[in-house]
Amino acid sequence: MPARPDLSETPDPVLIIRQRFSDAIASAxxxxxxxxxxxxxxxxxxxxxxxxxxxxxxxxxxxxxxxxVAKAIVSAVRLDDLAEPLGEASIAGPGFINVMLRTxxxxxxxxxxxxxxxxxxxxxxxxxxxxxDLCGVxxxxxxxxxxxxxxxxxxxxxxxxxxxxxxxxxxNHVGDWGLPIAMVTxxxxxxxxxxxxxxxxxxxxxxxxxxxxxxxxxxxxxRGLEAARKWHMGPKALxxxxxxxxxxxxxxxxxxxxxSLLQNHDAATVAVWQRLSDVTMAACLEACRMLxxxxxxxHSAGESSYADALAPLVDDLEKRGIAEVSDGALVIxxxxxGIREPVIVRKRDGAFLYATTDMAAIRHRVRNLRADRVVYCxxxxxxxxxxxxxxxxxxxxxxxxxxxxxxxLDHAGFGTILGEDGKPFKTRTGESVKLADLxxxxxxxxxxxxxxxxxxxxxxxxxxxxxxxxxxAIRYTDLAIERTKDYxxxxxxxxxxxxxxxxxxxxxxxxxxxxFRKAASxxxxxxxxDAGAAFAPAAPAEKALAxxxxxxxxxxxxxERTLEPHRxxxxxxxxxxxxxVFFDQCPVLAAPDEAMRRSxxxxxxxxxxxxxxxxxxxxxxTVERM
RNA sequence: GGUCCCGUAGCUCAGUUGGAUCAGAGCGUCGCGCUUCGAACGCGAAGGCCGCAGGUUCGAGCCCUGCCGGGACUACCA
Numbered sequence: 001m002p003a004r005p006d007l008s009e010t011p012d013p014v015l016i017i018r019q020r021f022s023d024a025i026a027s028a029x030x031x032x033x034x035x036x037x038x039x040x041x042x043x044x045x046x047x048x049x050x051x052x053x054x055x056x057x058x059x060x061x062x063x064x065x066x067x068x069v070a071k072a073i074v075s076a077v078r079l080d081d082l083a084e085p086l087g088e089a090s091i092a093g094p095g096f097i098n099v100m101l102r103t104x105x106x107x108x109x110x111x112x113x114x115x116x117x118x119x120x121x122x123x124x125x126x127x128x129x130x131x132x133d134l135c136g137v138x139x140x141x142x143x144x145x146x147x148x149x150x151x152x153x154x155x156x157x158x159x160x161x162x163x164x165x166x167x168x169x170x171x172n173h174v175g176d177w178g179l180p181i182a183m184v185t186x187x188x189x190x191x192x193x194x195x196x197x198x199x200x201x202x203x204x205x206x207x208x209x210x211x212x213x214x215x216x217x218x219x220x221x222x223r224g225l226e227a228a229r230k231w232h233m234g235p236k237a238l239x240x241x242x243x244x245x246x247x248x249x250x251x252x253x254x255x256x257x258x259x260s261l262l263q264n265h266d267a268a269t270v271a272v273w274q275r276l277s278d279v280t281m282a283a284c285l286e287a288c289r290m291l292x293x294x295x296x297x298x299h300s301a302g303e304s305s306y307a308d309a310l311a312p313l314v315d316d317l318e319k320r321g322i323a324e325v326s327d328g329a330l331v332i333x334x335x336x337x338g339i340r341e342p343v344i345v346r347k348r349d350g351a352f353l354y355a356t357t358d359m360a361a362i363r364h365r366v367r368n369l370r371a372d373r374v375v376y377c378x379x380x381x382x383x384x385x386x387x388x389x390x391x392x393x394x395x396x397x398x399x400x401x402x403x404x405x406x407x408x409l410d411h412a413g414f415g416t417i418l419g420e421d422g423k424p425f426k427t428r429t430g431e432s433v434k435l436a437d438l439x440x441x442x443x444x445x446x447x448x449x450x451x452x453x454x455x456x457x458x459x460x461x462x463x464x465x466x467x468x469x470x471x472x473a474i475r476y477t478d479l480a481i482e483r484t485k486d487y488x489x490x491x492x493x494x495x496x497x498x499x500x501x502x503x504x505x506x507x508x509x510x511x512x513x514x515x516f517r518k519a520a521s522x523x524x525x526x527x528x529x530d531a532g533a534a535f536a537p538a539a540p541a542e543k544a545l546a547x548x549x550x551x552x553x554x555x556x557x558x559x560e561r562t563l564e565p566h567r568x569x570x571x572x573x574x575x576x577x578x579x580x581v582f583f584d585q586c587p588v589l590a591a592p593d594e595a596m597r598r599s600x601x602x603x604x605x606x607x608x609x610x611x612x613x614x615x616x617x618x619x620x621x622t623v624e625r626m
Numbered sequence: 627g628g629u630c631c632c633g634u635a636g637c638u639c640a641g642u643u644g645g646a647u648c649a650g651a652g653c654g655u656c657g658c659g660c661u662u663c664g665a666a667c668g669c670g671a672a673g674g675c676c677g678c679a680g681g682u683u684c685g686a687g688c689c690c691u692g693c694c695g696g697g698a699c700u701a702c703c704a
Contacts, residue, residue, distance in 0.1 A: 036643070044647070053645055056684065066684075093646050094684060138704080175704065303704090329702050340628070340700085347702040354704050383630075384699055415631090416698085453666065481639075484631070486697080493638075497666040499652045500639090507666050515663050558642075570640065573651085577668095584659095584668045604663095626666080 010119045011112035012553045013050065014039060016082065017099060021052045024077035029069075032061055041547070048090075048098035049547060052077075055095035066095030073097060081105065106546050107535035114529045114606055118613065119553045121165040128372040129167045131365045132158040135295050136378060137284045138175035139302075140184045140207035140276050144432040145425045145489060146379065148291070149414045152478045152619070153565065154377030155293035157412060159617050160559045160568075169369055172284075172295055173361065174302035176277055178354075182259035183214040185273050186251070189258070192272075199275050204283045207276055217251045263307065277302075283436070290439045292471045292619050306360040310352045313360050314345055322396045332392045343388035358389045363398040366407045373408040375563060380413030380484055387411075412563040415486035425489050438491075442470040445495040446503075453497075454626065468621040469503050470495065475620050476502030480569040500573055502620060505611065508576035510626050512608045515588055519601065524589065527598050529605045536599040541582040545603060548578040552610050556617065565618065572614045579607050 010016065021037035029035070038053040055070035062069060070091045079086060084100040092098055101109075112119070134154025137143055154170075162168045175181070187210045191197035197206065261269040281300065288295040314330060317323035323332045328348035334341070345356045365371045376386060390409045393399045399407045419425040427433055447466040450457075457465065473494045480500070481487045497503040516526055527533065537546045548571075555571040558564070588604060591597035615622050 038643070038645085040642080040645090043641095043645090047646070051645085053643095056645080059684085096646065178704070180704070327701075331701075338629095342701065344702050349702085351702085353702070357704095380631080381698060385704095422697095449666085454664095485639090486632085488638075490638085493653075496653080499666095501652085501666090503666070507664080511664055511667085518663055562642090566640085567642075570651095577651095580667055581669095583663075584665095587662065589663050625664085 010553065011109050011550060012119060013082070013101065013109055013550055014041060014554055017050050017052070017079070020077055020079055020082075021054065021073065021097075024073050025054060025058070028072040028076040029058065029062055032058060035061075041551070042098065045544075047092065047096065048100040050099040050101070052097040052099070053095075055091075055097065059095065067091060070095040070097055101547075103537065103543075106537055106543065109550055110535040110537070110546055110602075110606060111531055111533050113549060113552070113610070114533045114602075115531050118610070120163055120556055127166055129169065129370050130161050131169045131171055131369055131371040131374045132161070133171050133173050133361075133374065133376045133378065134158065135172045135284070135288065135293070135299075136175065137172070137280065139181050139280050140204075140211045141175075141280075142204060142208045142432070143284060143287050143435040145417045145435065145438065146432075147287070147435055148474065148478055149417065150377050150379070151288060151291055151293045151295065152475050153412065153414055153483060154375075155288075155291075155295065155619050156475075156479055156565045156617070157375055157377060157559070157563055158294070159619055160556060160565070163556060163613075163617050164560055169365075169371070170295065170299040171301045171361075171365070172299045174277075174281070174300055174304075176273075176280075177262075177303035177307055177357070179255060179259055179351075180211075180215070181273070181276075182262060183251075183255040184211045185262070185269065185276060186255045186258040187214040187217075188276065189269070189272055190254070199272065202275070202279055204279055207279060214251065214255070217248050287435050287439065290436075290443075290467075290471065291475065292621050294619075301361070303354070303357045306357050306364065309360045309364070310356050313363065314352065314356060317345060317396055320396070322392075332388075332395060334388060334391050334395075337391045337395075339384075339387055339391055341384065341388065343392045345392070355385065355389050355392070358385075359393055359396070359398060362389065362393045362407075362409070366399055367402060370402065371407050372401065373410065376409075376411045376413075378411065378413060380415055383411060383413050386413075410563060412483065414483050415481075418486050418488045420488060420490070422488070439470070439474070442474055442491060442495060443467060445491060446470040446473065449495060449497055449503075450626065457625070465623050465626050468623050469497075469506060469626065472502030472506050472615075472620045474502075475618065476505065476569065479565040479618055480573075482566050483564050503626075505572060505576050505615060505620070506623055506626060508579050509608065509611050509615070509622050510624065511583060512579070512604050512611075513624050515601075515604055516608075519589055522589065524597075524601075526601050526605055529602065529609060533602050533606075534599070535602050535606075536595065537603065538596075538599075539586055541578075541585040542600070542603060545575075545578040545582045545607065548575040549606055549610050551575075552614065555614075568614060568618065572611060572618075575607070575611060575614075579611075 018037050018039040021039055025035050025037060026033035035054060035058060038057065040051060042048050042051045055073060056066045059066035059069045074086045074090060074097060077086065079099065082101060082105040084102055090098050132154055135147065135151045137147060158168050158170055184207065188197060191210065192199055258269060262273055281297065285295065317332065318330060323330050323345055329344050330346035331342040331344050334343065343355050344353055345359065346352055362374065365374050399409060401407050417425045425433065443466055446469040450462055450466050450469065477494045519526055537543045551571050555568045558567045586600055588597065588600040591600055612622055
């Protein structure tokens, strides 16, 4: 009897067929029982639906010609419940074994995918606690394009892991501490005291200006003075600059006083800082809402929340000899793990650095949040920093889980968003572009595209759809590119409705939903999607659609493993494409007979569910019509 | 100097564990298809030294070495 149970365990044919070939290899070549069966979907339909490539690699190990090995595998493998009978003709070329799924098996696999779970959820014993570090806004600074990636990719990875059934803790590591923040706070206090700023009505733009002003006041002039001396500028210019530098030094002293007050929890100073935080976070959460990113106030875990942990942490490192003094600074040496640059945890002047904060954050996440895995969704340019911090934490034992074992630390770094000139995206004047402006612009353009095409929608619905479309456009563009690569930001290409875009996916889904509306209006019932659903894919387009659907669980697994959402994007683009061909070639409501209509309606229903589920995992909102 | 990433069609990019007719998609260009479920679609054509040169092997866009070209990072900013 053929083994059938695994057919009910997963709807993913690759997993089942891989298992069957693995069993076959174990039985035909017991001494190589562990060999990888090398099963994959065939790239060319000519060669069947799936293939096993193990014969070639095994032939060397067993010392037999590959075709002979293939023959032995073919006669040992049990696939008769799934595939057309294998035989001599199934072995092709140097020893490829081609597998053609039986139509009824394809139908059963589709039924298996028709459950709510879709074979996506891990077993109860495999549930992990996973911290996802995302968004990473900075106090008193406007969000810019760079934040799109951390927010969108981080949110998507969190959604994927949640869909797998893991316990996910999002952490927005807000840059809300340190001298730069003290500088702004100091400046805001000065402006308020001079009657030039009202804290009650202050906006993020005001804070952004204050931040830039403070930064310029504190360090630019000093560099200017050095340059002036170097280039032998006239005494008058020098005198002017020196005056500015004196001002800068005064400003710097004030900032340090404020920093000290903040560190000592001075109520009046903290109140001002809190106001800066509130204004910043309100804007941040609004941007996240427009990006459909699940980032809430309770996800905020700013640098300030680790402030009091830094001194004890550094003491601990020093006492245990993990860190040592070098040139007056306290550092952890990492040459032994292949990193030449040591990580500095305390500067010569006694101040701590962002590496110190990150180590405190990891320790907290491992010990208090009980993370089994921490995923950092942060710019790839910080890879050295994270390599250092991770290595430092491992060395210090901060990555050791309370329950034993070590927490998996991943830096899911992403590339830079570039402008048309190939350099990091900026305005002509060198300013970074406000994220809020960009999102509004995307919405306006989506609205324009929409009004060109559909006129019968009322204004309110049109706005809702335009918002979803703009979000789909931005998120899909960002997610579909390989994570680590830079890409050129092009709003026109993103909000285009044709081709490999977010809106195309929404369109495919809207067309399916339109079929259901039409069916309802004709009094036709859509058969229920459950494990007993009777699929009968017959036409090539139906079969292609079925195979595209069955790739979904594997694609989600891939993203969990690699933290690369573009794999799922590619899969659902193929799915939407397969549906479009099916839609073109296979009439659903006007199918030639009742059985075919039911089967096709089921295919539509399953496509709707898979596409909808995938878009949900990608954080892309869907619409009923557009 | 050191470490790492990237070079694939005119443009923007996929290519999974090395697998076959594997040279792929989208955009753009040129054709074709709506009296039948949404043409925001589908089908077809044109377009290529997969940066270059070696190597590994049954098999290389993928792995190794060197070179050329572009980029990022590189001890007291975050």
